[in-house]
Amino acid sequence: xxxxxxxxxxxxxxxxxxxxxxxxxxxxxxxxxxxxxxxxxxxxxxxxxxxxxxxxxxxxxxxxxxxxxxxxxxxxxxxxxxxxxxxxxxxxxxxxxxxxxxxxxxxxxxxxxxxxxxxxxxxxxxxxxxxxxxxxxxxxxxxxxxxxxxxxxxxxxxxxxxxxxxxxxxxxxxxxxxxxx
Amino acid sequence: xxxxxxxxxxxxxxxxxxxxxxxxxxxxxxxxxxxxxxxxxxxxxxxxxxxxxxxxxxxxxxxxxxxxxxxxxxxxxxxxxxxxxxxxxxxxxxxxxxxxxxxxxxxxxxxxxxxxxxxxxxxxxxxxxxxxxxxxxxxxxxxxxxxxxxxxxxxxxxxxxxxxxxxxxxxxxxxxxxxxxxxxxxxxxxxxxxx
Ligand SMILES: [Zn+2]
Numbered sequence: 001x002x003x004x005x006x007x008x009x010x011x012x013x014x015x016x017x018x019x020x021x022x023x024x025x026x027x028x029x030x031x032x033x034x035x036x037x038x039x040x041x042x043x044x045x046x047x048x049x050x051x052x053x054x055x056x057x058x059x060x061x062x063x064x065x066x067x068x069x070x071x072x073x074x075x076x077x078x079x080x081x082x083x084x085x086x087x088x089x090x091x092x093x094x095x096x097x098x099x100x101x102x103x104x105x106x107x108x109x110x111x112x113x114x115x116x117x118x119x120x121x122x123x124x125x126x127x128x129x130x131x132x133x134x135x136x137x138x139x140x141x142x143x144x145x146x147x148x149x150x151x152x153x154x155x156x157x158x159x160x161x162x163x164x165x166x167x168x169x170x171x172x173x174x175x176x177x178x179x180x181x
Numbered sequence: 182x183x184x185x186x187x188x189x190x191x192x193x194x195x196x197x198x199x200x201x202x203x204x205x206x207x208x209x210x211x212x213x214x215x216x217x218x219x220x221x222x223x224x225x226x227x228x229x230x231x232x233x234x235x236x237x238x239x240x241x242x243x244x245x246x247x248x249x250x251x252x253x254x255x256x257x258x259x260x261x262x263x264x265x266x267x268x269x270x271x272x273x274x275x276x277x278x279x280x281x282x283x284x285x286x287x288x289x290x291x292x293x294x295x296x297x298x299x300x301x302x303x304x305x306x307x308x309x310x311x312x313x314x315x316x317x318x319x320x321x322x323x324x325x326x327x328x329x330x331x332x333x334x335x336x337x338x339x340x341x342x343x344x345x346x347x348x349x350x351x352x353x354x355x356x357x358x359x360x361x362x363x364x365x366x367x368x369x370x371x372x373x374x375x376x
Contacts, residue, residue, distance in 0.1 A: 015356075015359065015360045015363060019334075019341070019359075021341075042375070042376065045374075045376065046367055046371070046374045046375050046376075047363065047367055047374075049373070049374035049375075050363065050366050050367045050370055050374045051335060051363075053312060053316055053370060053373060053374065054316060054331070054335050054336055054366070055335070055336060056312070057312065057313040057316035057317065058313050059215070059216050059219040059220060059313075060219065060225060062211065062212060062215030062216070062219065062228075063211075065215065065225060065228065065229050065232070066208070066211055066215075068229060069229050069232045069233050069236065070204060070207070070208075070236075072229075072233040073204075073233055073236040073237060073240070074200070076233070076237045077200060077237065077240060080237075081196065
């Protein structure tokens with residue numbers, strides 16, 4: 001027999017039922033009530049129909065916008081980089097940066113080795129060195145590439161993934177700070 | 182201080198590699214980003230504006246992306262905050278030039294509408310161009326925060342926890358916004374969903 005429940009209760013449960021987070025007891029009460037009460041059944045059907053309309057609605061093709069959006073993005077990046085680019089350092093000041101560079105170079109080499117071991121096929125070819133020491137950017141680029149590539153393997157080896165990431169980034173930061181002092 | 186691509190001195194090669202990597206990620210999830218942008222804004226021009234702005238914002242903090250969420254979810258979040266900022270800025274401008282707007286009439290309403298891409302589904306070809314427009318109008322009528330939740334939960338079908346992470350609001354807030362958003366949509370689409 002149908003449990004005593006108010007229409008207001010049933011309607012308050014409908015969203016949770018729709019999302020599959022209403023407990024089984026209440027779900028059964030709701031279903032039974034829907035059989036017995038036309039008002040609530042209509043309300044439920046309207047909610048379902050709204051959901052279906054939302055999911056069926058299409059958006060215009062976005063591929064044609066891709067090129068122009070990326071072009072605008074590149075322009076903005078180029079403008080900002082030009083605006084903010086600091087004056088190039090004199091070579092004489094290299095000595096200040098050298099210990100830092102040495103540390104980050106070591107970190108980068110270590111990380112590159114890890115990358116190579118983990119996913120040899122995905123390691124991009126190293127660009128020819130333009131400077132004696134790899135820049136922060138270079139180290140960060142490796143870190144990001146590593147993060148992106150290991151996203152693919154994380155499902156299989158989440159512990160390894162997390163360990164490698166944490167290890168690589170903490171050692172890079174740690175050494176940078178030491179080098180800076 | 183966190184490192185960001187824009188603010189520190191780096192070689193051109195490195196800057197290029199960063200941008201290339203970032204763009205590759207963007208291109209991979211372009212369709213999802215586009216759908217979200219279009220549904221948040223309701224027309225192509227504003228969707229492109231939103232994406233251009235959000236792409237720049239995303240690139241600024243790309244070095245902080247650790248891969249602990251999917252890249253596309255990370256971008257949804259940036260697009261949502263960017264959109265809310267853009268709307269606030271636009272409202273401020275609107276308020277500042279209220280006199281001008283009043284004398285010029287409502288130009289805001291006249292946005293180019295496009296026929297939605299209905300693919301090759303014959304039923305969709307018959308009924309959807311009209312209905313997609315009605316649905317988009319109903320979505321446009323929702324407050325931004327509600328719209329974001331409805332799009333992510335009901336259209337992209339993410340669960341509460343994922344939406345909560347993307348929008349950085351508690352799960353309870355996601356749930357209540359979703360329920361209220363659905364109720365508003367159900368009412369504005371009443372003539373199509375009531376028998
Ligand atoms: Zn009832």
